[in-house]
Amino acid sequence: MKDRAEVVIIGAGINGCALAYELAKRGKDVVVLEKHYICYGATGRCGAGIRQQWATKENALLAKKSVEIFERLSEELGYDIGLRQGGYLIAIHDEEEMRQAKKNVEMQRSIGLPVKIISPDEIKEIAPILDPEGMEAIAATFCPTDGHANPFKTTYAYARAAKKLGAKIYKFTEVKDIKVKDGKVEEVVTNRGKIKTKYVVNAAGAWSKEIAKMVGINMPNKPVRKEALVTEPIERLFDCMVISFKHGIYFSQQEEGQILGGIPSPEEKIGYYTEPTFSFLKHMAYMLGKYAPPLKHINILRQWTGFYDVTPDALPILGETNIEGFIQCNGFSGHGFMIAPMVAKLLAQLICQEKLDMPIDRLSMERFKGKITKEKAVVG
Amino acid sequence: MKIVCRCEDITEEDIIKAIEEYGCSTLAELKQLLRLGMGHCQGRTCLILAAKILARKTGKSLEEIMPSFRPPIIPVEIGLIGEKKDER
Numbered sequence: 514m515k516d517r518a519e520v521v522i523i524g525a526g527i528n529g530c531a532l533a534y535e536l537a538k539r540g541k542d543v544v545v546l547e548k549h550y551i552c553y554g555a556t557g558r559c560g561a562g563i564r565q566q567w568a569t570k571e572n573a574l575l576a577k578k579s580v581e582i583f584e585r586l587s588e589e590l591g592y593d594i595g596l597r598q599g600g601y602l603i604a605i606h607d608e609e610e611m612r613q614a615k616k617n618v619e620m621q622r623s624i625g626l627p628v629k630i631i632s633p634d635e636i637k638e639i640a641p642i643l644d645p646e647g648m649e650a651i652a653a654t655f656c657p658t659d660g661h662a663n664p665f666k667t668t669y670a671y672a673r674a675a676k677k678l679g680a681k682i683y684k685f686t687e688v689k690d691i692k693v694k695d696g697k698v699e700e701v702v703t704n705r706g707k708i709k710t711k712y713v714v715n716a717a718g719a720w721s722k723e724i725a726k727m728v729g730i731n732m733p734n735k736p737v738r739k740e741a742l743v744t745e746p747i748e749r750l751f752d753c754m755v756i757s758f759k760h761g762i763y764f765s766q767q768e769e770g771q772i773l774g775g776i777p778s779p780e781e782k783i784g785y786y787t788e789p790t791f792s793f794l795k796h797m798a799y800m801l802g803k804y805a806p807p808l809k810h811i812n813i814l815r816q817w818t819g820f821y822d823v824t825p826d827a828l829p830i831l832g833e834t835n836i837e838g839f840i841q842c843n844g845f846s847g848h849g850f851m852i853a854p855m856v857a858k859l860l861a862q863l864i865c866q867e868k869l870d871m872p873i874d875r876l877s878m879e880r881f882k883g884k885i886t887k888e889k890a891v892v893g
Numbered sequence: 894m895k896i897v898c899r900c901e902d903i904t905e906e907d908i909i910k911a912i913e914e915y916g917c918s919t920l921a922e923l924k925q926l927l928r929l930g931m932g933h934c935q936g937r938t939c940l941i942l943a944a945k946i947l948a949r950k951t952g953k954s955l956e957e958i959m960p961s962f963r964p965p966i967i968p969v970e971i972g973l974i975g976e977k978k979d980e981r
């Protein structure tokens with residue numbers, strides 16, 4: 514293992530690997546340290562949906578700019594990331610949700626997203642297997658350029674391209690401590706040796722809070738457990754991701770034909786355990802049957818658990834801190850896959866002291882000192 | 894050509910390539926990259942075969958490599974699990 518690097522990134526999820534690529538592309542000497550293996554964290558357990566329909570402009574812009582990158586990513590990285598743009602269909606259940614949806618759509622359209630509000634009949638046109646009555650939907654919003662990519666392929670593609678440009682990714686290497694001197698990061702201590710560095714990027718997902726503690730920073734993030742399931746593959750029935758903020762459900766049909774989705778478990782326990790629960794399985798199956806009755810006849814193959822790294826306002830924590838060289842790249846809550854391409858670009862620009870494509874000061878930890886505006890368009 | 898995973902159509906060559914070219918050293922990584930063991934039988938036939946290839950190529954012991962399992966153990970119908978008593 515190297516004993517020196519300009520930038521050390523902690524965590525080889527989608528964010529760590531994308532950033533490693535953006536930095537290596539700019540000629541930086543970069544090392545990624547990963548406790549387990551690539552995609553061990555939330556990235557390897559996620560729905561990998563790509564949604565631009567957000568309530569806050571920050572999230573909507575990060576997602577929109579990321580979609581622009583996703584659209585040319587297979588070509589740029591020389592590896593097919595499995596991008597499919599079948600749109601996101603978001604159920605609207607009552608008048609209050611309708612008011613919020615109208616507000617969201619107005620903002621989303623103002624930044625150039627082709628979102629519209631559709632009727633129950635139009636819901637059935639877009640995805641004939643859906644039952645608007647069972648969904649309890651009075652309408653929906655739909656954005657055709659939203660979609661999905663394969664999270665493993667995308668992350669491996671970034672990792673592979675980063676390595677080709679000289680980045681080093683060390684698996685099974687756990688960060689144990691970070692040494693700070695005179696308010697600056699100096700050295701990262703791992704189970705396999707030490708690395709001297711100028712920059713440390715905290716991209717450790719649900720474990721970011723523990724990493725930040727090593728330099729004396731206390732973060733407000735909470736790990737929240739989330740379960741998901743996947744069915745056997747079937748012929749293509751629909752192209753869009755279906756979600757509901759009220760029911761917390763999301764599901765879509767993947768590239769190979771399987772249905773993948775999740776919903777909060779009715780008997781959710783707080784804590785850091787990964788055992789799958791029967792209550793989740795039962796509730797998800799029941800709701801899937803209500804949303805899309807034909808799905809009742811297909812088989813579930815497996816279920817699993819992952820963790821959201823949730824911040825008080827459901828916006829990520831990005832950028833510099835009061836420890837010089839310690840950069841945050843976490844707090845992605847339920848949507849760290851879809852915004853990773855833009856986040857990586859912005860943080861690479863920050864570290865290389867280039868002009869940023871969009872300002873990120875509002876996403877630093879400083880915001881929690883004042884009044885926060887919470888992202889309302891969250892699912893699960 | 895030797896088929897290792899019948900459900901997902903993965904050969905021994907695919908696995909060796911993933912180990913040699915992409916640095917995979919665990920079953921979890923092979924699952925992610927190749928969909929090994931993610932088919933209808935949930936890896937009941939292929940995971941142990943793949944584990945043996947991994948052991949041979951990486952020098953690790955079989956115990957170190959053994960897989961984790963994600964329920965349900967057998968495929969189960971959505972309508973059966975999701976049924977509520979009052980709606981029968």
Ligand SMILES: Cc1cc2nc3c(=O)[nH]c(=O)nc-3n(C[C@H](O)[C@H](O)[C@H](O)COP(=O)(O)OP(=O)(O)OC[C@H]3O[C@@H](n4cnc5c(N)ncnc54)[C@H](O)[C@@H]3O)c2cc1C
Nearest residue numbers: 524526528548554555556559560562688718819849850851
């Ligand atoms: C069930 C589920 C569904 C989701 N659906 C979506 C979706 O549809 N769309 C979307 O955009 N997002 C979704 N998300 C959220 C998304 O998965 C995450 O926000 C995103 O993957 C975070 O990526 P990351 O690279 O920041 O972190 P992670 O992928 O969690 O990676 C962090 C890495 O850090 C490593 N690490 C931790 N501690 C240490 C240490 N001390 N030393 C070295 N390494 C360490 C971990 O092993 C891990 O590999 C979902 C999440 C879950 C759980």
Ligand code: FES
Nearest residue numbers: 898899900932936
């Ligand atoms: S043989 Fe590999 S999943 Fe069935």
